[in-house]
Amino acid sequence: MMNVAADEGQFLSVLLKIINGKKTMGIGVFTGYSLLTTALALPEDGKIVAIDPDKEAYEVGLPFIKKAGIEHKINYIPSDAFPLLNDLIYCVSAVLTYAINDQSSRKHTSSCNFHCLHGEEDTFDFIYVDASENDCLKFHELALKLVKIGRIIADDNTLFLGSVAKSDKEIMEEPIRKLRNFVIEFNRFITADPRVESSLLSIGDGLTLCRRLY
Numbered sequence: 001m002m003n004v005a006a007d008e009g010q011f012l013s014v015l016l017k018i019i020n021g022k023k024t025m026g027i028g029v030f031t032g033y034s035l036l037t038t039a040l041a042l043p044e045d046g047k048i049v050a051i052d053p054d055k056e057a058y059e060v061g062l063p064f065i066k067k068a069g070i071e072h073k074i075n076y077i078p079s080d081a082f083p084l085l086n087d088l089i090y091c092v093s094a095v096l097t098y099a100i101n102d103q104s105s106r107k108h109t110s111s112c113n114f115h116c117l118h119g120e121e122d123t124f125d126f127i128y129v130d131a132s133e134n135d136c137l138k139f140h141e142l143a144l145k146l147v148k149i150g151r152i153i154a155d156d157n158t159l160f161l162g163s164v165a166k167s168d169k170e171i172m173e174e175p176i177r178k179l180r181n182f183v184i185e186f187n188r189f190i191t192a193d194p195r196v197e198s199s200l201l202s203i204g205d206g207l208t209l210c211r212r213l214y
Ligand SMILES: C[S@@+](CC[C@H](N)C(=O)[O-])C[C@H]1O[C@@H](n2cnc3c(N)ncnc32)[C@H](O)[C@@H]1O
Pocket: 027, 028, 029, 030, 031, 032, 033, 034, 035, 051, 052, 053, 054, 057, 079, 080, 081, 082, 130, 131, 132
């Protein structure tokens, strides 16, 4: 069932080239491995909004991003994704201004929900979700609002170290036993979700591709 040897970064890179989109997002960056591979696959005028509150980790990978000459494609936002995604949904134009101009408009972001009357849902070509397992369903709902119809959300860790296919007795580690229930619930939900066409790929730790249907 599993093929954990396949390189997920390379797969994402190929996928993005096939999708041929320009406006993308990564939720959960850490040191930026998948960010690097996806940004490399984007066209010169492509953009990736990369969200993760762990700025220290991002800065570890930043020299490699700079060396690869792709920094101009990346709008890194050091934030918890939840408030930010809500801003993007209800106030996308303001937040993207923030993302592009970074420091200068940071103050505007925190208050933009109150000042913007229109949102800009349905505008992303690709959203990659690799943050916390216990929040995967919530991220999915928000990402579904932001991605265009016909375009792709990629949810990572959907095999969760193979734990989703094991019984409780077979899993010794308590954190895995607990978190895998969120992933199992997510997998069940996605297979029955009529808004998406989905496929769980045995790449890396399991990657579920969801194409938004409506
Ligand atoms: C598995 S790592 C991401 C790995 C990354 N995609 C890569 O290729 O190296 C998970 C990351 O999600 C981030 N994260 C957790 N909860 C988050 C949230 N609510 N919003 C944004 N990022 C979050 C963590 O800070 C962590 O860096």
